[in-house]
Amino acid sequence: MNITEKILSNSVGKEVNPGDIIEVEVDLAMSHDGTSPPAIKTFEKISDCVWDNEKIAIVFDHNVPANTIGSAEFQKVARNFVKEQRITKFYSHGEGICHQVLPEMGLVEPGKIIVGADSHTCTYGAFGAFSTGMGATDMAMVYATGKTWFMVPEAFKIDVTGQLSQNVTSKDIILRIIGKIGANGASYKTTEFTGETIDNLDVSSRMTICNMAIEMGAKNGIMNLNNSTLEFLKNKTGKGKNEFKILESDKDSIYEKEFSFDITDMEPQIACPNNVDNVKNISKVEGTHIDQGFIGSCTNGRLEDLEQAAKVLKGNRVNTDVRLIISPASAEIYDKAMQKGILKTFLDSGAIICNPGCGPCLGAHMGVLSAGEVSISTTNRNFKGRMGDPESKVYLSNAGVVASSAIQGYIESPENIK
Ligand SMILES: CC(C)[C@H](C(=O)O)[C@@H](O)C(=O)O
Ligand code: SF4
Numbered sequence: 525m526n527i528t529e530k531i532l533s534n535s536v537g538k539e540v541n542p543g544d545i546i547e548v549e550v551d552l553a554m555s556h557d558g559t560s561p562p563a564i565k566t567f568e569k570i571s572d573c574v575w576d577n578e579k580i581a582i583v584f585d586h587n588v589p590a591n592t593i594g595s596a597e598f599q600k601v602a603r604n605f606v607k608e609q610r611i612t613k614f615y616s617h618g619e620g621i622c623h624q625v626l627p628e629m630g631l632v633e634p635g636k637i638i639v640g641a642d643s644h645t646c647t648y649g650a651f652g653a654f655s656t657g658m659g660a661t662d663m664a665m666v667y668a669t670g671k672t673w674f675m676v677p678e679a680f681k682i683d684v685t686g687q688l689s690q691n692v693t694s695k696d697i698i699l700r701i702i703g704k705i706g707a708n709g710a711s712y713k714t715t716e717f718t719g720e721t722i723d724n725l726d727v728s729s730r731m732t733i734c735n736m737a738i739e740m741g742a743k744n745g746i747m748n749l750n751n752s753t754l755e756f757l758k759n760k761t762g763k764g765k766n767e768f769k770i771l772e773s774d775k776d777s778i779y780e781k782e783f784s785f786d787i788t789d790m791e792p793q794i795a796c797p798n799n800v801d802n803v804k805n806i807s808k809v810e811g812t813h814i815d816q817g818f819i820g821s822c823t824n825g826r827l828e829d830l831e832q833a834a835k836v837l838k839g840n841r842v843n844t845d846v847r848l849i850i851s852p853a854s855a856e857i858y859d860k861a862m863q864k865g866i867l868k869t870f871l872d873s874g875a876i877i878c879n880p881g882c883g884p885c886l887g888a889h890m891g892v893l894s895a896g897e898v899s900i901s902t903t904n905r906n907f908k909g910r911m912g913d914p915e916s917k918v919y920l921s922n923a924g925v926v927a928s929s930a931i932q933g934y935i936e937s938p939e940n941i942k
Contacts, residue, residue: 559641566664575670620854635769649746694729703803711741824902825853
């Protein structure tokens with residue numbers, strides 16, 4: 525069996541196979557300021573008491589602080605629910621983006637089944653958990669019963685080998701993969717990332733890859749644990765290795781399809797408007813004019829991303845025709861970046877630093893684009909109108925490329941910045 529089948533089998537207490545419809549007990553349920561209110565509305569029609577007030581996490585991240593009367597009203601609904609139901613895991617004070625906050629708070633563990641009312645819930649596969657997004661109505665049922673159902677997914681094995689070149693990151697790996705497999709190419713599959721390159725990645729880079737599994741339609745993205753991830757988990761949860769349910773894919777597990785990628789000499793990858801799978805080598809789009817750069821999100825707002833951007837920005841100025849917006853993915857990352865002097869480098873370069881949260885990622889606030897404007901962004905989606913007007917455009921890249929492009933005013937690789 526592969527790791528996903530093992531987690532699901534463990535949960536139901538018998539061997540499961542792809543295609544089986546199973547009911548599982550959820551270990552953790554997450555919703556945010558955007559999806560909690562509709563979930564609460566449905567929940568209130570079916571129950572008046574949540575199944576377990578300690579297994580629900582509510583994070584305010586999409587519109588923080590509230591930017592419209594509507595989002596303020598939404599947040600009020602969620603706050604009242606948290607009080608009434610005595611929800612213990614409530615993060616509403618700018619702690620950061622849900623997918624960053626949950627692992628930081630020690631709520632994510634290998635072998636767990638985690639569901640979230642947000643599509644990028646697949647991020648926690650980086651920690652060897654089975655995690656997937658669901659709609660607010662399904663979440664209402666989870667609030668009430670602690671249970672949900674899945675069809676056991678078929679599995680794709682995605683093997684990555686080779687050394688990353690300078691200025692190339694795990695973001696480029698996942699963009700290359702999505703470019704090849706396609707935006708719907710892995711619909712309802714478990715995408716399991718394997719190979720020496722994946723085994724050697726740090727936690728942050730692993731999260732970036734699993735985070736974007738949904739951008740090829742996957743039910744979940746997952747990896748076997750590695751040492752750096754185990755260290756992170758021990759540190760955040762205060763638990764020892766033996767206290768985790770560490771499961772690994774058998775060497776002879778069966779996959780519906782297997783892909784292999786050799787990333788030796790790969791250039792930075794750019795997802796061009798308006799689809800995440802419209803991926804090109806940077807050399808094909810260098811020189812494209814930009815109006816805005818954004819560094820942040822659950823994909824690439826971590827310390828490693830900020831460090832990479834700061835290296836490029838140090839001693840340089842953001843182009844006068846460009847706004848560079850930076851939003852660390854969490855308060856913990858913000859604090860570390862502050863202590864390391866990274867925020868000072870950003871300020872000195874002329875960047876705008878926003879509070880942790882989703883920020884401009886989904887075009888709701890803090891950097892909305894007007895018609896015809898172009899942004900380069902470390903986020904995960906570039907659909908039509910994603911960051912503002914339907915006639916605006918978004919290119920996706922790693923953080924170093926956003927920084928170098930913001931200096932130049934057009935898409936440019938960091939290798940060409942002094
Ligand atoms: C608002 C929310 C439901 C949405 C999602 O589920 O992904 C958002 O986080 C996004 O990235 O588009
Ligand atoms: S940062 Fe962007 S992709 Fe991630 S949860 Fe927020 S809106 Fe969704």
